[in-house]
Amino acid sequence: MTRTVITGISGRMGSTLVRLAKAASDLPVVGATVRPGSPLAGQDAGLVARLGAPLDVIAHDDLGRALDGAKADVVVDFTGPEATLHHAKVCAERGVALVVGTTGFTPEGRAQLEAHAKRIPIVAAPNMSxxxxxxxxxxxxxxxxxxxxxxxxxxxxxxxxxxxxxxxxxxxxxxxxxxxxxxxxxxxxxxxxxxxxxxxxxxxxxxxxxxxxxxxxxxxxxxxxxxxxxxxxxxTNRDQFAQGALRAARWVAGRAPGLYDMADVLGLQGKT
The missing domain is CATH 3.30.360.10 (Dihydrodipicolinate Reductase; domain 2)
Known part of the structure; x- marks a missing residue:
């Protein structure tokens, strides 16, 4: 079992991740976030993600609060460069693995992500498919x-x-x-x-x-x-991005600190 926290669950990718993680037997969603100050904070994550049924997990507008007591193995993040870097900092401080599908990082932002990967395992890829x-x-x-x-x-x-x-x-x-x-x-x-x-x-x-x-x-x-x-x-839809990210979540939990990509997850590194 890989205990998973998903960020940005009111968005298209976040809600897709929640739906597919809920359908999986080995990826219990133990935490969820919405953007800071969102009126959706405090509501059930299943309803926020438009699943049509409660998930018995509260959506918080702060990742630290979502991680409190969750005993999470991994956080999956498809938010935005600024939010993702903040989430990476929180994960590094808490010792929680991270999967990043966010794109658009500046060179300075990429350097920050690499610095956090010295403390925790991070899978970061521009496309998780x-x-x-x-x-x-x-x-x-x-x-x-x-x-x-x-x-x-x-x-x-x-x-x-x-x-x-x-x-x-x-x-x-x-x-x-x-x-x-x-x-x-x-x-x-x-x-x-x-x-x-x-x-x-x-x-x-x-x-x-x-x-x-x-x-x-x-x-x-x-x-x-x-x-x-x-x-x-x-x-033709976003499911394959989410499925790839969840595959990465299973793979990265428990790994040594480092910055990995989907080639690592798929076992393609070094192959020709």
Missing amino acids: VGVNLVIRMAAELARVLGPSFDVEVLEAHHRMKKDAPSGTALKLAEVLVDALGRSKDDLTFAREGQTGARPPGEIGVQALRGGDVVGEHTVYFFGEGERIELTHRA
Whole structure:
């Protein structure tokens, strides 16, 4: 049994996590939070998460209070960069493992997360979907095999409410492509306009689309002479993100302190 606390349960991802954790037999939800000052604080978490039935767990507007007496093994967090960093600090102080699905961290925020991971185990990934993480691995392998003779582009699409662009997943794809091709971050191009001239050798384009209710789509294009390869993942609902996060929660509880990602959870590190 992995005793779980879920943050931000009134949001789309938080409520999905509560629903799927409740349906699991080994992930009892022992704590939950809403944003500070929310009028939902003090209500039953099952009702806040719109399960249609009580969960017999009170939603607090402070993670410390949610952890009091909960004997939690792990906290699962998909809130926002500022809130997540505060939650990581609380988890580090309490010795509770953490799963982070939040994106949009600044370099300074990422450094804070790394500092907290010296005290507790943290799984942090821009996308918790098992399928997406396999696509990331496959993109790197394709890049290595195809080499510099293919032009590489990353295109992502998300709903109109997404706050960061490009998505964390697109940036992760760009990162692994840079590594696989032996290039640098200076080779990444995030916008094209006007008389740009011919495409520079070694350039990797990363472009973002926003609109409607798109849950998430990512495509890596490999353009060659006379052929094109497209590697695509399309998410049609948020369940797969939540299922991946809960898989990470099971995996990280009881681990040694450190900053892990979904490749660790899936056993993909070091494999080709």
